[in-house]
Amino acid sequence: MLPWLPPHIVAFPPVTHALDDPDGLLAAGGALTPEWLLNAYRHGIFPWYAEGQPILWWSPDPRMVLFPEEIRIRRSLSKRLRNGGFRVTFDVAFERVIAACAETRADTDGTWIDDAMRRAYEDLHRLGHAHSVEVWHQETLVGGLYGLSIGRIFFGESMFSRAADASKIALVHLAHELHQRDFALIDCQMHTPHLASMGARDIARETFINYLEKNVNAPNPADLWPTEPT
Incomplete structure (x- = not known):
């Protein structure tokens, strides 16, 4: 039986109790308040559900992560970074970024970022926990992309592109900023070929949890989110 979490108690089962099929499904219920979400991420858990479903909480094994120093920039992307005419900012348009990530895409039946999810992460942004990277052309x-920064871990949530390689450019700039500030890793949650092509790789959930235990309580650099990249 999948554990059902009441909305007034912020407590999760151990991640080792997560199902193998579907991979990482841990519990249902709970709430999308800042208290619930921050507690979840600190323990290697994130919410993900489709329209009409209850809140579902996941902790897959293995876990896809990107170590900032291992970002892979292919020749074509390097050329676009130099000559594409793009400008990158941080935390300038969080609500516009999450709205763009929530748009239904041609290759999917819907979006997992519903109104409740959007409001939850906008609340986290106002509290200084959720952040965005924006790529502009003119x-x-x-x-x-957007995600959460807790200690020396960045928990990536979603990204979007309306121009070739735009989301990759956002990720490259994010990885550079995090590497400069000695972040341990970027959590990519689940394996995708897109992220693997940029250097992300799978690690065991136990290893991932060890990284969290060592880094989520570290000081978060005050200058991490400049309006222009360094």
Whole structure:
């Protein structure tokens, strides 16, 4: 039986209790308040559910992560970074980024970022926990990503592109900033070929939890989210 979490208690089962099929499903219920979400991420758990489903909480094994120093920049992307005419900012348009990530895509039946999810992460942004990276071409927002920064871990949530390689450009700039500030890793949650092509790799959930235990309580650099990259 999948554990059902009441909305007034912020407590999760151990991640070792997560199902093998579907991989990482841990519990249902709970709430999308900042208290619930921050507690979840600190323990290697994240929410992910489809329209019409209850809140579902996951901790897959293995876990896809990107170590900032291992970001892979292919020749074509390097050329676009130099000559594409893009400008990158941080935390300038969080609500626009999450709205773009929530748009239904041609290759999917819907979006997992519903109104409740959007409001929850907007609340976390106002509290200083959730952040965005924006990619602009002239004055048009063409790509970006958002996630949570807790200690020396960045928990990536979603990204979007409206121009070729725009989300990759956002990730490259994020990895550079995090590497400069000695972050341990970027949590990518689940394996995708797109992230693997940029250097992300799978590690055992137990190893991932060890990284969290060592890094989520570290000081978060005050200058991490400049409006322009260094």
